[in-house]
Every structure is written in structure tokens, then in C-alpha cells.
Amino acid sequence: MTTNPLLTPSTLPYGLPDFPAISDEHFLPAFRAGMAEHRTELKAIATDPADATFENTFRAFERSGALLRWVQMVFSNLVAADGTDARQAIDEEVSPELAAHADSIYLDGALYQRLAGVDVTADPRLDAEDRRLAEETLKTFRLLGADLDPDSQRRLAVLNERLAVLTAQYGRRMVAENTNSAVWFATAGELAGLSEQDLASAAAAAHAAGHPGGFLLTLSMFTSQPWLAVLEDRDSRRRVHEAAWRRGSTKGEHYTLDLAAEQASLRAEKAGLLGYTSWAEYALVDRTAPDLAAVRELLDRVVPAATANARRERDTVESLAGHPIEPWDWPFYAARVEREQYHVDATALRSYFELDRVLQDGVFAAAGALYGLSFRERPDLNGYAPGVRIWEVLVEQGAEASGSAGLGLFVGDFFTRPTKSGGAWMNSFREASADLSERPVVSNNLNIPQPADGEPALLTVDQVNTLFHEFGHALHGLLSSARYASLSGTAVPRDFVEFPSQVNEMWMYWPQIVTRYARHVESGEVIDQELLEAIEASSLWGEGHRTTEYLGAALLDLAWHSLAPGSTVSDPLAFEAEHLMAAGLDPELVPPRYRSSYFKHIFAGGYAAGYYSYLWSEMLDADTVEWFRANGGMTRQNGERFRAELLSRGNTRDPMESYRAFRGQDADPEHLLRRRGLLG
Numbered sequence: 315m316t317t318n319p320l321l322t323p324s325t326l327p328y329g330l331p332d333f334p335a336i337s338d339e340h341f342l343p344a345f346r347a348g349m350a351e352h353r354t355e356l357k358a359i360a361t362d363p364a365d366a367t368f369e370n371t372f373r374a375f376e377r378s379g380a381l382l383r384w385v386q387m388v389f390s391n392l393v394a395a396d397g398t399d400a401r402q403a404i405d406e407e408v409s410p411e412l413a414a415h416a417d418s419i420y421l422d423g424a425l426y427q428r429l430a431g432v433d434v435t436a437d438p439r440l441d442a443e444d445r446r447l448a449e450e451t452l453k454t455f456r457l458l459g460a461d462l463d464p465d466s467q468r469r470l471a472v473l474n475e476r477l478a479v480l481t482a483q484y485g486r487r488m489v490a491e492n493t494n495s496a497v498w499f500a501t502a503g504e505l506a507g508l509s510e511q512d513l514a515s516a517a518a519a520a521h522a523a524g525h526p527g528g529f530l531l532t533l534s535m536f537t538s539q540p541w542l543a544v545l546e547d548r549d550s551r552r553r554v555h556e557a558a559w560r561r562g563s564t565k566g567e568h569y570t571l572d573l574a575a576e577q578a579s580l581r582a583e584k585a586g587l588l589g590y591t592s593w594a595e596y597a598l599v600d601r602t603a604p605d606l607a608a609v610r611e612l613l614d615r616v617v618p619a620a621t622a623n624a625r626r627e628r629d630t631v632e633s634l635a636g637h638p639i640e641p642w643d644w645p646f647y648a649a650r651v652e653r654e655q656y657h658v659d660a661t662a663l664r665s666y667f668e669l670d671r672v673l674q675d676g677v678f679a680a681a682g683a684l685y686g687l688s689f690r691e692r693p694d695l696n697g698y699a700p701g702v703r704i705w706e707v708l709v710e711q712g713a714e715a716s717g718s719a720g721l722g723l724f725v726g727d728f729f730t731r732p733t734k735s736g737g738a739w740m741n742s743f744r745e746a747s748a749d750l751s752e753r754p755v756v757s758n759n760l761n762i763p764q765p766a767d768g769e770p771a772l773l774t775v776d777q778v779n780t781l782f783h784e785f786g787h788a789l790h791g792l793l794s795s796a797r798y799a800s801l802s803g804t805a806v807p808r809d810f811v812e813f814p815s816q817v818n819e820m821w822m823y824w825p826q827i828v829t830r831y832a833r834h835v836e837s838g839e840v841i842d843q844e845l846l847e848a849i850e851a852s853s854l855w856g857e858g859h860r861t862t863e864y865l866g867a868a869l870l871d872l873a874w875h876s877l878a879p880g881s882t883v884s885d886p887l888a889f890e891a892e893h894l895m896a897a898g899l900d901p902e903l904v905p906p907r908y909r910s911s912y913f914k915h916i917f918a919g920g921y922a923a924g925y926y927s928y929l930w931s932e933m934l935d936a937d938t939v940e941w942f943r944a945n946g947g948m949t950r951q952n953g954e955r956f957r958a959e960l961l962s963r964g965n966t967r968d969p970m971e972s973y974r975a976f977r978g979q980d981a982d983p984e985h986l987l988r989r990r991g992l993l994g
Contacts, residue, residue, distance in 0.1 A: 320344035320385050326695065327706070328723045328753050329744050331388050333698040338400045341389055345408050348382030349415045355379065360425040366432050368440055372448045375429065376798050377750065383799075386412070387743055393485075394735045395727055395759050396699045402486040406479065413478035417471040420458035429455070443966045447798050450965065457600060459588060466587050473584045477577060484573040485735070485918035488561075491568035492912070493732045495557045496532045498525055499550065505529055507546040509661060514766035523732075533558050534761060535736030535914060537905045538863065540774060542645035544661055555642035562911030563887060570911045571886040577917055578874040579882045586879025593875040597923035601809045602930070602970050609926050610872070612983070616929070617865055617898045619992040623858020624904050641905050648856050656852035658845070660775060666832045666841045667778050669728060669762065669771035676778075676831035677785045680821040684953030685793065685961075686710035688718060695723075701764075702727045707792055722746070722792050725757035728771070729764045736761055737914065738780045740787030740804070740815075747799035754803065756791040758784040770835050775849070779819055786818025787811075795962040802964045808920070809927035810969040814961055816928075816935035823850065824948050854991040859904055861990050866906025868926045869897040871916045875923035886910055929986075934973060936985035941977055 319335040321344055326332055355378035362370055389408075393401045419425070434440055434448040459470045498520060499505055502513055516529035523530055531541050531554060539558050545551045562570035581593040590596035595606050603609050631647035632639050634654075639647065652658040674689075681687040689705040697704060703726045708718035725743070744755040760780060765771045773781070790811075791803035804811050821827050823846065832841035873893035874883075883889045890910050894901050908915065915921035938956075945952055959976035963969075974980065987993045 318344055318347075320388065321347060321381070327692075328720070328755050330695055330704070330723055330755055331698075331743060333696050336388070338398075338404065341385065341401075341404050342408060344385045345382070345389075345411070348379070348385045349411070352379040352382045352415070353418065356419060356422070356425060360422065360428055362428075366428050368432055368434055368437060368444060368448065371429050371432050372434070372444075372451055373749070375425075375451060376447060376800060380750070382415075387741075391741050391743055391757060392698055394739070394741065395757075396731065397486070397489055397733050397735065402482075402489070406482045406486065409478040409482040410475045413474045414471065416458070417467075417474055420455050420460055421462075421467045421471065423460070426455050426460040443797050443801070446966055447801060450801065453600070457588070457596075462587065470584060470587055473580050473587075477580055477584075480573050480577045480580075481918050484570050484577070485914070487568045487570050487573070488912055488914055488918060489733070489735055491562050491570070492533055492535065492736050494568065495561050496523065496530050497554050497557045499529045499531070500527075502529065504547055504550050505531075505545065507544040507661075508541070509544075509664070509772075511765060511769050511772060512544075512763070514769065515763045518764070518766050532730060532763065533561070533736070535912060536907055537909060538641070538645055538907075540645075540776070542642055543649040545646065548643065551642040551646060552640070555640075559641075559905065559909065561909075563909070570917070574874070574910050574913070574917050575883045575886050575889075577922075578877055581875060581922060582877040582879050582881055591879075592877060594872055594923040597808075597875065601807045601924070601927075603809050603926075609930065612929065612933070613865060613868060613872075613926060616861065616987070616990070616992060617869075619987075620858050620861040620865055620990070621898060621900070621903075623991060624862045625858075627856060627858050628903065644859065644904075648859070651855060652852050656855065657848050658852050663775055663845075663849075664772040665835050667773040667775070668833075668835045669773055669781075671833060672773060672778055672781060672831045673726070674831075676822070676827055677781055679830055680782075680818075680824070680827050680948065681785070681789060683826070683948050684821075684950065685789070685957055686950065686953075687721070687792075689724065692723075697725065697727070699727070699731065701729050720753070722754035722756065724788060724792070725755065727757060728760045728762050730761040731764075734759070734761060735914065736912075738784050740784050740791065742791050742803065745791065745799045745802045745805075746794040746796060747802055748795070748797045750799060752799070754791050754794065756788045756803075758788055760784065772835060779822055782819050782822045783815045786815030789818065790814045790961055790964075793957050793961040794964050796964045796966050798966075801966045804964070806965045806969050808924040809930040810934075812928050812931035813934045813938075813973075816932055817938050817956075819935075820939050820942065821948060826948060857991045861992070862899065862904040863907040864928065865897075866894055866899050866901065866904065867908045867913065867915075868929065869899065870894060870906055870908075870910065870913070871921070871923060871925040873897075874910070874916065932989075933983050933986045934981045936989045937977065937981035940985050 318340045319332050320340050324330060324332055359371060359374050364370060393405050430452060434445050459467055462470060505513060513529065516531055519532055520528050520530035533539055537558055539554050541554050542551050562568060585593045585596040588596055598606050628639055630651060631644065634650060635643060635647050649660050652660065678689045686709055688708045690708060692704045692706050695704045705724045707721045707724050709721045710718055738760045741757050742754065744752055746754040762771055762777055787804060794803040796802035829840050833839060870890060891901060915925055942952055956976060960972050963972045
């Protein structure tokens with residue numbers, strides 16, 4: 315084997331991985347070398363004969379495992395964005411090894427006792443961030459079983475290893491099933507309503523998948539597919555919806571429900587070992603929500619109003635359609651309501667949202683106006699797949715200096731590929747850390763259909779919103795000023811991490827931004843102000859349906875993760891239907907945003923008992939939007955306040971303390987309810 319590039323520091327700007335030099339054969343040896351090096355470092359900490367201090371325990375623990383962390387960050391990005399069969403196989407092989415390695419750390423009694431023996435409050439040289447590191451490190455040890463007796467620790471290790479295997483298997487099967495579930499159509503007539511660009515993309519997708527001709531519609535990870543809003547043929551809509559709805563639920567090679575049920579049962583057992591009544595109760599210990607009761611109270615407050623709105627909306631579209639509405643009909647007739655009542659044509663709007671212009675003159679421009687950032691594309695730096703682009707992020711120097719300084723790198727991977735996980739996300743290849751002298755390298759992944767050669771990539775309104783949303787996560791990583799990597803950027807509680815990204819969505823329609831990027835792709839004409847006002851007027855239309863879709867997924871997540879220790883689920887689909895109905899939701903009226911068989915967030919994405927986070931974070935977001943509007947909107951002064959008190963802080967202090975420092979008070983949930991049209 316040639317020299318392994320993962321075993322030596324990258325010499326590229328900001329530590330960007332040297333992707334052309336890295337091959338799949340490098341990962342397993344690098345993982346194992348990283349684990350071995352980490353074990354040696356940790357043993358040295360645990361057996362150090364010197365008196366235990368912050369420096370030789372907590373800071374040494376924080377700095378240990380640098381090689382392993384580097385390999386994991388590179389690989390986790392690649393397996394999500396370009397998860398070839400070879401990489402999925404590596405993931406399945408190494409995941410249980412990594413789980414066992416983590417257990418060897420957090421169940422190491424000697425290491426835990428040495429850390430716990432340091433009184434960080436007694437050392438006047440330590441600041442609040444040092445103490446926060448110590449507090450969070452010990453909390454992690456306790457939550458991962460450090461206080462358990464030896465027999466319980468052994469059982470916990472078995473559970474962790476099995477859960478790692480199940481998570482990797484679920485992710486692999488889900489990606490394969492999503493690709494296999496793409497719907498092939500023989501003729502263009504079956505796809506009436508699609509634009510010429512979308513037809514060309516579908517024809518190219520069919521060719522790439524090996525079909526002799528025809529058109530292939532690939533699926534997003536949601537239950538409701540974007541194609542349904544434009545397909546005129548009802549049977550074509552039905553075929554697309556049913557393909558999406560069935561994913562992973564038919565027994566066979568890509569069946570995922572057995573993996574989901576086993577994960578939920580083992581998580582319940584693990585929670586019981588750790589002293590909790592359910593995984594949901596356990597997960598909430600490390601969140602900003604005070605407890606499970608508070609989460610349920612918020613969801614219960616929203617369900618009746620959302621479902622009532624959804625029923626009223628159904629009556630409207632059924633009147634328009636002239637027949638009962640099925641799930642595959644809703645997006646089509648909802649779009650007709652927008653066109654006919656609000657004069658908003660989602661298909662025509664795409665001509666105003668060309669990807670590069672939205673990115674450069676919208677997303678990047680907003681970050682410049684608020685935070686003094688600028689972006690210089692670096693075609694000299696290689697991405698990990700064709701079409702991946704890289705920008706250097708620069709930040710304005712202070713008044714005493716001139717020009718801009720390098721902040722980090724932004725990696726953009728916007729188009730779908732067969733090996734890519736569905737959905738959209740932000741990840742880091744490198745986290746900001748003053749202690750390690752490392753600057754951030756962050757990525758955004760979307761799944762926009764690849765346009766035909768020579769054609770522009772035109773976005774839907776939802777995709778524009780997603781672009782702004784995911785870049786909010788990127789800003790959280792890029793603007794971090796944390797000293798320690800484990801407290802940096804998006805390393806905050808799960809129900810807080812969506813907050814900055816949701817706030818960033820507000821700039822999508824901000825007057826000084828939207829007129830820069832929303833220009834007709836052919837004429838360059840700025841989008842009409844009346845059309846923007848119509849879009850705003852229509853924003854509450856369909857909110858009952860959208861909120862109910864989301865609530866279905868959030869409550870389904872809590873149902874799976876409220877199982878008591880020892881519980882099993884023999885029929886996952888019956889379990890799903892029973893709990894949705896019991897929560898006051900009707901999946902026949904509005905199917906959940908995700909079904910258990912393709913719910914990546916909770917079975918392959920770290921959101922177990924955490925999907926409620928989007929609504930919890932939106933409560934903070936809606937309150938913050940009101941603050942920006944009341945204080946002059948998009949100004950450098952406001953951006954600096956948000957950066958200084960929130961974006962830069964990461965987990966260096968309690969995130970809710972950061973929120974109150976920024977806002978001056980706790981969030982008022984009425985702003986959220988009003989935004990979603992749920993107040994009387």
C-alpha cells in the first residue's frame with residue numbers, strides 16, 4: 315500500500331483533506347491507527363503519577379485522539395455524501411469497533427476517577443470556558459455509563475456495539491432503497507406538467523441508471539415528493555407517492571423496519587441500565603428543553619390547531635378538485651390554490667431562482683451584510699466528487715486593520731447522486747479550535763436534481779429556503795470562537811442546533827437581498843414586488859398540512875423512544891399507525907413527513923428522541939426574527955450582536971444563557987404559534 319495520506323496532517327489550506335490522494339483502502343488502517351494512538355494517549359492521562367490538574371486531565375483529554383477525530387470527520391462526510399458500496403461496507407465494519415473504542419474510554423474507571431478528582435472551581439487560573447469543558451466532559455462520562463457497576467457496563471458495551479451495527483445497516487439499506495425506488499416512466503405524456511428542464515433531467519437520470527429510454531423521477535427523503543405539485547396525471551402522482559411511502563417497508567434486501575424496531579428496543583434497555591424510564595427521558599437530560607413533559611406540552615398545544623387547519627385546507631382543495639383528496643393529490647391542488655387564489659405559480663417562480671445567483675447574491679450576500687464575510691471560490695482545491703465546489707471564507711478586519719483575513723473554507727455539494735443520502739445537511743471536515751490552532755472547514759449538502767448539460771440549475775422556493783437554512787448551520791461552524799473543539803460551533807444540544815439555521819431563513823425574502831438574487835434566468839429582470847407580496851400573503855396557506863406532517867414525524871419519534879425497558883415491537887407498521895392516531899393525527903389525512911422505514915434522522919442520524927427539536931428551536935427562531943425586525947433588520951450592528959452572543963459561542967456556555975444574553979429575555983412561544991397560523 316502507498317503512504318496513507320490520512321496518517322499525516324494535510325498541507326492544504328485550512329487542513330482541507332487531500333481528496334485525490336485518499337482512497338477507500340486507506341480508511342480502515344487509519345481508523346485502527348487512530349484508535350491505537352488514542353488508547354496510548356488516554357492511558358498516559360489515567361496513569362500520570364503527577365497530581366491531577368486541569369492541564370494534565372481535562373485539557374489533555376480534549377487534545378487526545380486528534381488522528382482518530384480527523385479520520386472520522388473525513389469518512390463520515392464521505393459516507394453520507396458519496397456512500398459507495400465500498401464505503402458502506404467499511405462503515406458497517408468499523409462502526410462496532412468505534413463503539414467498542416468509545417466504551418473503552420467512557421467506562422474506564424481509572425480515567426473517570428482521575429478527571430472527577432480535579433476541583434476546577436479551586437483554580438483561579440481557569441476561566442468559564444475551562445470550567446465548562448470540565449463540566450461537559452464529566453456529564454458525558456456519566457451519561458455514557460461511567461457510574462454503572464461492572465456487570466451493567468459489560469451489558470452496556472454489548473448494546474452499544476449492536477446499536478452501531480444497526481445504525482450503519484439502516485443507513486446503507488435506506489440509501490439503496492431510495493435509489494431503487496426511483497420511478498420510471500416510459501413516455502413524456504405521463505409526466506405532463508414537468509418543465510422541459512425537469513424532463514431533460516429525468517431522461518438523463520434514466521440513462522444514468524441503465525434504462526433503455528424513458529424518464530426516471532428520483533425521490534427526496536420526505537414522504538411528500540416535490541414532483542407531486544406539478545404532475546398533471548393522477549396515476550403518475552399515485553405511483554410516485556406509493557413508491558415513496560413503501561420505501562423500506564417490504565421484506566427483502568432493503569427492509570429497514572426490523573432494524574428500526576430493534577434499535578428502539580435496545581435503546582430502551584440502555585436507558586433502563588442508565589436509570590431512566592425510556593430513551594426519550596434519557597435523551598432530554600442533555601437538551602435545552604427542561605424535560606420530556608415540557609416537550610409534550612408544546613407538541614400537545616400545537617396538534618389540535620394544526621389538524622383543524624389541515625381539515626379546513628382539505629375542504630378547500632377537495633372543493634377545487636371535485637373529488638376526495640388522496641395524499642398524492644394534495645400538493646397538486648394546493649399549488650393550484652396558490653396560483654388561483656394568491657397568483658403564485660411555483661413552477662414559474664423557479665425561473666427567478668438560479669442556484670449560483672441565489673448562492674452568491676443571496677446566501678453569501680446576506681452573510682456579508684450581517685457578519686462582514688466574503689467568499690472567494692478556490693478552483694485550485696479539489697472536492698471529493700465531481701461538482702463539489704470550495705470557497706475560501708474571508709472576514710473583514712477590525713477598524714485598526716485593513717482588508718480581510720482568512721476564516722476557513724466552505725464546501726458546497728448541491729446536486730443529488732445515487733450514492734448520496736437523501737435530504738440536506740451541514741457537516742464539518744475541521745472544527746474551529748483556538749487550542750488546536752485549527753480553523754473551520756464546513757460543508758453543505760443538498761439534493762437538487764442535476765440539470766442537463768448546459769442548462770441552469772433552477773430551484774424551487776423550498777430549495778431556496780433549504781439553501782439559506784443549511785448555510786445558517788455553516789455560519790454556526792465558521793464563526794465559532796471556541797477554544798476547545800468539543801465545545802465549538804454546532805456542538806450544542808440537539809434542540810438548540812437548528813435555531814441559528816432557522817434564523818438564517820429570514821433573509822431569504824429580505825428586501826435588500828431578494829432583489830439581488832431573484833432575477834429571471836433569461837432576462838435578468840428582478841422579481842416583481844407584487845409577486846413577492848403574493849408569496850408572503852400565501853405563506854400561511856398549507857401551514858396546517860405542513861405542521862401536521864412535521865408533528866406526525868416528531869410524535870412518531872417520541873413513540874418509538876418512549877418504550878419502557880424490555881419492550882419490543884413485533885409489527886412496526888401497526889405500531890406507527892396506532893401511535894399517530896392516539897396522538898390525534900390521521901395519517902390518511904396527512905401522512906407524516908417521514909415514515910419509520912425511512913426516518914434517517916432517528917435511525918441513522920443522531921436525532922433519536924430529538925425530532926421535536928425543529929419546533930423547539932423554531933420557538934427561539936420566531937422570537938429572534940421579531941427582535942431583528944424591531945431593531946432595524948439586516949445591519950452589521952445586529953449581525954455582530956447575534957454573532958457575539960450566539961453564533962460564536964457554541965457550547966462554551968449554556969446555550970440558553972447565550973440566548974438570553976442576546977435577546978434580553980426568554981422566548982415568547984406566541985410568535986411561533988402566530989407564524990404557523992395557530993392562534994385564534
